[in-house]
Amino acid sequence: MEFIGHILIFPFPIQGHVNSMLKLAHLFDLSNFHVTFSVPSNIHARLLAHTDVNSGRFSPRFRLQSFPAGIYEGAIDSKEGFMELCDSLNRIAKPFLRECIAQKRNFSLPFTAFISDFQLSIALDVVGEECFNLPVYYFRTISACGFWAYFSLPDLFEAGELPIKENGIDSSPITKIKGMEDFLRVRDLPPFCRDEDLAVLFYTETRLAVHARGLILNTFEDLEGPILSQIRTKCPKVYTLGPLHAHLKATLASKSTHSNSLRQEDETCMAWLDSQEPKSVIYVSFGSISVITRQQLMELWYGLVNSGKKFLWVMRSDLVAGKDEETPIPLELEEGTKANGYIVGWAPQEAVLDHPAVGGFLTHSGWNSTLESIAAGVPMICWPFFADQQMNSRFVGEVWKLGLDMKDVCDRSSVEKLIRELMEKRKGEFLERAENMGKLAKQAISEGGSSYCNFDCLIQDIIKVNEDMRKPLKNVLAS
Incomplete structure (x- = not known):
């Protein structure tokens, strides 16, 4: 050739x-x-x-x-x-x-x-x-x-x-x-x-x-x-x-x-997603670099469990800064996760977002994650950390109106409220806009x-x- x-x-x-x-x-x-x-x-x-x-x-x-x-x-x-x-x-x-x-x-x-x-x-x-x-x-x-x-x-x-x-x-x-x-x-x-x-x-x-x-x-x-x-x-x-x-x-x-992942993906979550109702699961991942405090971990976790929604959470081994391995997880979180959640160390994200069970994405607003969510027609809750993520979250919430911007907030009541708003109260509105933008994304890459x-x-x-x-x-x- x-x-x-x-x-x-x-x-x-x-x-x-x-x-x-x-x-x-x-x-x-x-x-x-x-x-x-x-x-x-x-x-x-x-x-x-x-x-x-x-x-x-x-x-x-x-x-x-x-x-x-x-x-x-x-x-x-x-x-x-x-x-x-x-x-x-x-x-x-x-x-x-x-x-x-x-x-x-x-x-x-x-x-x-x-x-x-x-x-x-x-x-x-x-x-x-x-x-x-x-x-x-x-x-x-x-x-x-x-x-x-x-x-x-x-x-x-x-x-x-x-x-x-x-x-x-x-x-x-x-x-x-x-x-x-x-x-x-x-x-x-x-x-x-x-x-x-x-x-x-x-x-x-x-x-x-x-x-x-x-x-x-x-x-x-x-x-x-x-x-x-x-x-x-x-x-x-x-x-x-x-x-x-x-x-x-x-x-x-x-x-x-x-996959282009630098981490080992846990594909067992796909079988768990297969057993869930359409658009019932909120997927949670904060990317490969972001680090949170133990207090933020607890607030997020309580918000997810208290929302009553099904959730798939990518909890990296290095996600929490200076975490105390001896501190036990509260019983109500363990029971709530067994009932409604599934936690993995790393997930095949593109496949997860394309899965019919996923109806929302709690994300750090990294650009790859944002685009993958848009292409899959999945609305977002944005909790940005650094680089362009703050800008991306503002565009998602204010300009494209494909989700909610949780910027600078991390308490259990706010997390619960925003999850319910995305996955329940305004679910149809957000899904319609996200699916329409997803169609435009597919048109862009078509002949x-x-x-x-x-x-x-x-x-x-x-x-x-x-x-x-x-x-x-x-x-x-x-x-």
Whole structure:
């Protein structure tokens, strides 16, 4: 088969980012591109342990590549951990990627495109320093509204709306993000906006998007069209490809996609769901990184049990910070969970949300989770933690009206009230809106839909760049 291109993909090495970028890699592989997917050794090992990424899913054109040892592997739910990860990627991943590109340059499978995640500065430095003449595409795995908020942060600093004061009023309006003037509040901004160093890091990386060949986003036009219009005033080439998990599923013509989980999934919950009534279960998961206190755990648990609704809860072994293993679980919680609940350490989330028994999702509002819920037509209760999650939860509750925003609240009475509102009092209203948006998501990834067409445009752009790069060489050889 004729060589059409070789794509180097560099994800930010945490679960949500790796998950969506692997789906993009799979789409490219199915389109006959060669793909090299570069991750730290710990991510490499977990993918091999918990997925089929290296045993039959991809064609021989796909290669999973590991960085040298030394990339930070600790928790990143603090400023210190996050900054250490970014620093180690700069120190170790950058020179490794530079050498990798240089080695491939004079062989039969040279890289023809570089797709970078959050730290675009690394990709631009690697390509620019060595004059590789390699097009760089920026794939932000967050929402378009989250991306635009990050991009707009300098405007907020200039207007005095940032930095957020510790004693600031969380309900104060934010007016300097175009397209969000009428509904955004201080509490809807990412928590890192309270730390100027982190805010500068995020907006600096985001604003580098104007130097990329194109911006790739895991969203679809019917969902975030007004915000995408704002982004296109700064980055004209925006490729919306989402929901990527549904896009890949449609391309594979399969009811399910392969797991990209870095944790072992407990599939026993699927049999439990099979025994439940349609739309009767609320699914609870706060992602792979979020950490809660024991008090929050208890309030959530009481709220779930007291609601009287069936629930499936992903309770990771590392979910609770500093938990006391000796403290017994109250008897009423144990009995309530036996009667109405099912708890697992990790779940096959896409399959869970697609299950007919699931009628609601209590989520941290990570973008993958939000899109998976939207594509499945499942309404949400949003309890965000960090990054774009605050923004996503505001859009779910206020703009798309696909659920309820539980932001900054965690007491048992509020949890119970919101579950009853979603799963009982306003159930029909939320289900109708969620199912309608789910239909629009499916249309986007169907033949002729916006995401389907945008992926084809992206492929054609990469092929065109490759052909343009080869023209000077052909002219030299001809002379």
